[in-house]
Amino acid sequence: MEWYGALGLLLGTIMVLMAIGMPVALAFLAANIVGAWVFMGGERGIMQLLNNGLGSLTTFALVPIPLFLLMGEIFFHTGLGARMFNAIDRLLGRLPGRLSYVTVLGGTGFSTLSGSSMGSTALLGALMVPEMTARGYKKYMSIGPILGTGGLAIIIPPSALAVLLATLAQIDVGALLIAGVVPGLILAAFYIVTIWLQTRLDPDAAPPYDVEPEPMSRKLLLLLRDVVPMVGVMVVIVAMMVWGVVTPSEAAAFGALGVLILAALFRCLTWAAMKNAVRGALKVTLMAYLIVFGSATFSQLLAFSGASRGLIGWATGFDLAPTVMLLVMFGVLLILGMFMEQISMMLLTVPIFFPLAVQLGFDPVWFGLIMLLALEISFTTPPFGLLLFVMKGVAPPDTTMREIYTAAMPFILCSLALVGLLILMPGIALWLPGR
Template identity: 30%
Template sequence: MLDLQALGIGGGSVAMFAMLLALLVTGMPLAFVTILVALTFAFGWFGPMAVPIVTTRIYSFIMQYVFVSVPMFVLMASILDRSGIARDLFDAMRLFAGRIRGGLGVQTLIVAVILAAMSGIIGGEIVLLGLLALPQMLRLGYDKHLAIGIVCAGGALGTMIPPSIVLIIYGLSANVSISELFTASFLPGLMLAALYAAYVVITGLIQPHKAPVPAQDEVVPLKEKLRLLKGLILPLIVVVFVLGSIYGGIASVTEASAIGVVGVILSTLVRGEFSLKMLMDASMQTLRTCGMIVWIGVGATALIGVYNLMGGINFIKELLLGVSDTPIVVILVMMLILGVLGMFLDWVGIALLTIPIFAPIVKTLGYDPIWFGVLFALNMQVSFLSPPFGPAAFYLKSVAPPDIGLGTIFRSLLPFIGLQILALALVLIFPELALWYR
């Protein structure tokens, strides 16, 4: 049998990383890569006796009660994708866009915030906005790059705005309160949306041709305004019930997710859109999405479990703490690591692979893991837009006009990536932005 212990923890860490990288390059899914590497090192380092310990760790991760909220929020998003709620919400927001320069862009961002507060899912929101808002902005003469950036950046706000799946996975990995994470991320999430909106308005003022004022025939009559206003009612009721029940201490995150699913289903019933086929399609999409999350969770949990048994977490801790005597420098190095990983890996894998290692170090440095959770979510915001594998660009490309290529999309996202980094820097410098509720 191969004796990997002879490598020592330093050599073992390098060998594990090299094996991970080599298998990922082959195109093998991350979930299966992590499981294979975990089993290889469990057998090679400890022998067969280590396998039951790994499986126990996996079981304890999957059996956490709050994990039930993940499929619930995914199901909410899947039903929203198939209903006309998002379309009517977008149309209703025309009442508030008015005839201001950049109004349609700001309207799109407000809709993005409301949709994020209803589901916490990224991909579906970008696709919805790509189908609803992008053609509208292009038709009204918006600059192509500005319109693309608004849709992708706004659609990615689900990372920050509760109930964010990213924050739920972080909370499970770092073993911190998810309700507290939701509260902490709310203000930074709105701040980021406000930065986007300010950028759109300022761009419109400096370069009027990029964000034109709607023509006179775009004015909405009073009767139409009253009809459109109805489109705001159901989404806002769902948001109030889901977030209000969490912040009011009425329900846990898991219970609130169930309330959200019931609310969205009732909304489709009221609108006359509900059907068994829609529910089945939404359920199948939920199974596919959650299956991916669970498998990545199994693989990452197994890998981190084996690495912890090897002494790897203490090794990484000493390595990072040895970078500098200044704690904030260590945090910046962690942000850099997350940023680089975000360019190549899915956020689920990043969270499950890094947070069990980073969270104890953050506590050792004397920082609040809730604050670090907000930083992590902001970092994942950047990863959603960053080339070469920014998921937001690929989601939008799937519904964008044929003349809009991936290169155009990525170029359009650069100013918004800058705004995300600015928001990240502000929360780093002023932790009170995340810990405002204390």
């Protein structure tokens, strides 16, 4: 069978199964079984494929995923996240648009650990939009920062999604996590400048309101008690990875332990909170492991059937500049994001895009960061970005889709500006991991 026939059979099976409502991980598993039967010699091929897939689940690189997820779930269910939100709110005082800043700063901390952009958007929308609406904020000031937060959260470590992408692409997990630090800080600066410009151009967009002034001693107490410990856990584990003191797996363990200790110190570590945290982390971990299993076996089938080699040869045969090919792959991700969830997109594109990126001479860590940003931008790209419809579900009833599109655009432009910077100056991402 020609390479395009093999590729069509594998991808076509996946698309059909997903279209009839089968979960993504199971659709990939079923397609892999069909492919193994056709290309690897029937029952013997299926057994070999299953053995190879189980082997992919025993890698040490997967350990950070459940630990980072548990860290985020404890952070949320014990109320530590709410403490940090409230403290940041009170520290900013009468700053114009302060609730928008709170959304970006506090939401990034939560979204980074939760590993789910859709869940974070729904939570922040339900939590922050009613408050900002009651304070007279215009819709683009309340909705936009929530939609933009995901792009920031996905690249600032610790990010469970970055760990999953690195594992699927078989690249250095620690390097990808560390590579996101400087670009993440740049994107945060872009977001803050965007909110500041919006409040300057339209002061009525975020009208000031009276808040009880906090004395400097009280502000210092709030900072040291409710912000520094939470942020400190993230800073310490990133610093330990940068200095090479610990591996990403060990850093994730220290992070989960640190949040547990904080919850105990704040006397909010209850049995109910731990039960909910473990249950939430377990659900996402099982899904992630099924995805790794499906992706590993799918990659092997693409290679065994000749589809990977044929597709790379076909794509590079157009004699296009590497940057043009990068933009083509970026565009494909933006289109897929209108219809698919991030993890599904990774399953479908990582086995194809990363070998092609290496063939084109791109650093795999740098390309992984570009891909993470593309995955997040695609979620808020009009007209069908999935987060836009999640926001529609939690926004005030009179909110139109046009208002949501308008709110998202400045933050999409910020992320696109960061992508442009990374293309022009790859050292922004590669300097810290020393590549």
